[in-house]
Structures are given as structure tokens and as C-alpha cells.
Amino acid sequence: MADTKTQVIQTYEGHPTYSCLKCAAVITLQDELISKAFSGRDGRGFLMQSAVNVKLGRREDRSLLTGVHTVADVFCLGCNERLGWYYHKAADHMQKYKEGKYLLEREKLVKENAWVLDE
Ligand SMILES: [Zn+2]
Structure with a gap:
């Protein structure tokens, strides 16, 4: 069952x-990135310290490449x-270092770099 608590969409201009x-x-x-060297379900994955504007699915034990983990799917x-x-x-x-972290599939994300003006 998805988490139903209401959340506000945040922006980071x-x-x-x-x-x-x-x-x-x-x-x-981008500052929350821990590692790019992870495998997602279908491709590369990013290990992130935190995520916003997401909700968690049902908690379940899943056998991953690195052993059994208790995980929950993350939805936009x-x-x-x-x-x-x-x-x-x-x-x-x-x-254990992965506990409380997010694995996000690279192909589901778009990188948006903030504009930096040279003085
Ligand atoms: Zn979305």
C-alpha cells in the first residue's frame, strides 16, 4: 500500500x-549523489542520500545482486x-551503508544543471 500522506512538490531553483x-x-x-556505480533493475542506477517528490510502495524482501534487502519501490x-x-x-x-538510501534508475531521470554565469 502506497504512503498516502500528502506532500508538496518542492523545487530547488x-x-x-x-x-x-x-x-x-x-x-x-546532485549534491545528494553517493554513487553512480550501481545497477538498477533495467540499467545503471544512482545511489542517493535523499529524494523528494516521491512516495514509497509496499515494503518487501527482495533478492538483489548483493544479497537480500528489504526495499520499497519509489514512485514519482x-x-x-x-x-x-x-x-x-x-x-x-x-x-548496511545503503539503509535509508534511494536507488534511482538513471534512465528515469533527467539531469538539469543550474545556469552559472561567469563574472
Ligand atoms: Zn514524474
Whole structure:
């Protein structure tokens, strides 16, 4: 069951962000990127410290490349597109650093760099 609590769409004007490919809602800040060297379900994934404008799906145990993890799918608040998953818990202590982090599929996101004017 999806989290039904209401959330306000946030924007981060002037910051480099990753946005939803489908509806352009801001999903995360580039500053929140931990690693680009992750695998998503269909391709490359980004491990992110935090995400906004998303809701979590049902919590479930899933067997991933790095072992069993308790995860929940992450959906865009704007268009309901599945963007990746959230790590609730990792069984393997080597994977504990992922707990509370987001794995976002690269092909679901658009990178938007803020304009920087040279003086
Ligand atoms: Zn969206």
C-alpha cells in the first residue's frame, strides 16, 4: 500500500538537480549523489542520500545482486512512474551503508544543471 500522506512538490531553483523524465518534478539534488556505480533493475542506477517528490510502495524482501534487502519501490509523486527503490534494511552487514538510501534508475531521470554565469 502506497504512503498516502500528502506532500508538496518542492523545487530547488538554482541547484543542479535530477528530475523525473516524464513529468519534470525534481527528484533529487546532485549534491545528494553517493554513487553512480550501481545497477538498477533495467540499467545503471544512482545511489542517493535523499529524494523528494516521491512516495514509497509496499515494503518487501527482495533478492538483489548483493544479497537480500528489504526495499520499497519509489514512485514519482507527479506522475506515478516507478523511479527505483528505497533500502529499508540490508541482511548483509557489508551492505548496511545503503539503509535509508534511494536507488534511482538513471534512465528515469533527467539531469538539469543550474545556469552559472561567469563574472
Ligand atoms: Zn514524474
